[in-house]
Amino acid sequence: MMLNPDKNVLIFLFASIALIAFPHIYHIPLNIFGYFYLLLGWRVAGIWRPEWLPNGGLVFGLTVIGIGLVYLDHQGIFGRDSGTRLFIVALGLKLMEIKTERDLYLVTFLAFVVASSQFLYTQTLFMAAYILLVSCVLIATLVCINSRQPQPWLAVKTAATIIFQALPMAIVLFILFPRMEAPRWMLLNDRTQSRTGLSETMEPGSISELGMSTELAFRVQFSGPLPPPAQRYWRGPVLSKTDGRHWIQSPHQGFGAYMDEPGFSGTAYPYTLLMEPQNKNWVFALDMPAEFEKPLERNVNYQLITAANPDKRSEYKITSYLHYNTGYITRVEYADATQLPAAPSPEITALVTQLHGFDTPPEQFAKAVLQYFHNEDFHYTLTPPLMEDKPIEAFLFKERRGFCSHYAAAFTYLMRAAHIPARVVTGYQGGELNKVGNFLEIYQYDAHAWTEIWLQGKGWTRVDPTAAVAPERIEKNINVDALEQGAAIQFDNGSADQAPGWLKQARTLWGNVDYSWQRWVINYNRTNQSKFLSGLGIGNLQTMLYWLLGLVALITVVLCFILLYQKPKATDQALRQYRQFCRKLGKYGLVRQPGEGETAFAGRITAALPQSAPAAQQITDLFVGLRYGKAAKPEDLQRLAEQVRAFRVLDAVDKAA
Incomplete structure (x- = not known):
């Protein structure tokens, strides 16, 4: 069936499609994004210039170009990214073929698919509200398509009513419908999409690259009091092997039965940890995790590993203690924690000797090294100089400027040079408190590295050499906004943020709303x-x-x-009066038919009751003027009411007489 679509319907449809596809600018290449909007603009121009629309052969050529762009960009047609791009290109191409009512429906339904594909990339509350808005516009488009005289804004009102009526059913289905977990082989996440985060390898400057990232890592809500800021260490990978520059995890780490169970003391801190999607199966628990449930496991380095899919946002309930004793050290641990790529250089040996590393207890030597960092001209910075050759010696004796990874690596190296078991621990430190929701937000710029040394009777003991140089880093968060290229580290002490109070309050409120959304809606598995x-x-x-x-x-x-x-309700006084008029006629067998207009009904009255026709025509004219006319007067309503009260079916009375 051929049709000539109403221009308003087409404009409304194309505007909604433009809104739907726009957020994909962050997910698809600019060439595909531009190709889609080129097709959309072409089709919009065709509303007024139909002769500009392509014929069948040109549409086929455009289809080949679109498929080629998708294939060349992603080398395939399967996966989240390829599928999204394919649907967007298909939507653009289908716009060029709108000829029948069926095509309008198909384009609208395809637009729904493109809109829902946004949730494959982000599930924020803002995006959910945006998709709900464009879905309302799409439903309004369907209303317009099915209306003889489409009125777009009235259609939007109808669509909003439909959505509102569907909400109770949607909420019940969301809460009670059984949740199905897709097996991993069915997940279409593209591994080419890298995520910011810690790595299995640390080298000078590697963690400082995260110092400028404002990406959220995880959020934590404690059931009771929060631990002190200086004790908020979130444990991640433990790095034991080094070649003098790189630090990597030990090949012997795992979930061996020989691991000694730590002894815990002091206050227990139960909390709920909400991890953001990541590439690694690491869970950053408060050091040291004591109680946790499946799918979490603790490896021999006391790091929590999850068996769940790390690409999905996950929630875990954990209890940690700040005071613990890990017990004895195994031979494998000792070998890993004292390994050096070669004999220490004469400068390193001289420094260890100067600080009495060979003739004092390990704990005393550790304090001496921390004091050395504190007293000498060492600086903490996100932009340290490059140290390609012998980075440990270059940092200790020449540059003396570095990030936490420099201090942790140098401290660990000095401990090992003195034959003290030591290793680097990476993770996060600190966290920003959301005072409305009373939870901590830990960002990538909170990434940190510290050292653990093994002490007789205490086990693995945390030593943070950064605290000796920049104690503010441990007590307060880095103020990334105030950091300038090459400048010293700025710390947020509560007064550095010069934003207005209402803006900070709004930011806090939004963070709390977003946390609740992520935890109770997105993570409702x-x-x-x-x-x-x-x-x-x-x-x-x-x-x-x-x-x-x-x-x-x-x-x-x-x-x-x-x-x-529900009983029909009169929309206004004029309609009530006209219905009273119709009821009077109905008593004599003259009933207005469904869908019959007022003028047509007046014609039937004239044919059936000629003596009553003048009065009926006056009532009809008054009602039509009040109901649909723009120049209706208030006194017309009074006249209508008087004439309806005075109306009599004269023909029936005469016949009876």
């Missing part, structure tokens, strides 16, 4: 659903399905009653 429903007394699948079917049936009945069985 099968495990969390089971815990939530168990708290409501719904403990098994059968009970869940009974509740689901019962609530769906109840909502359906309520909506049916509202939509179908």
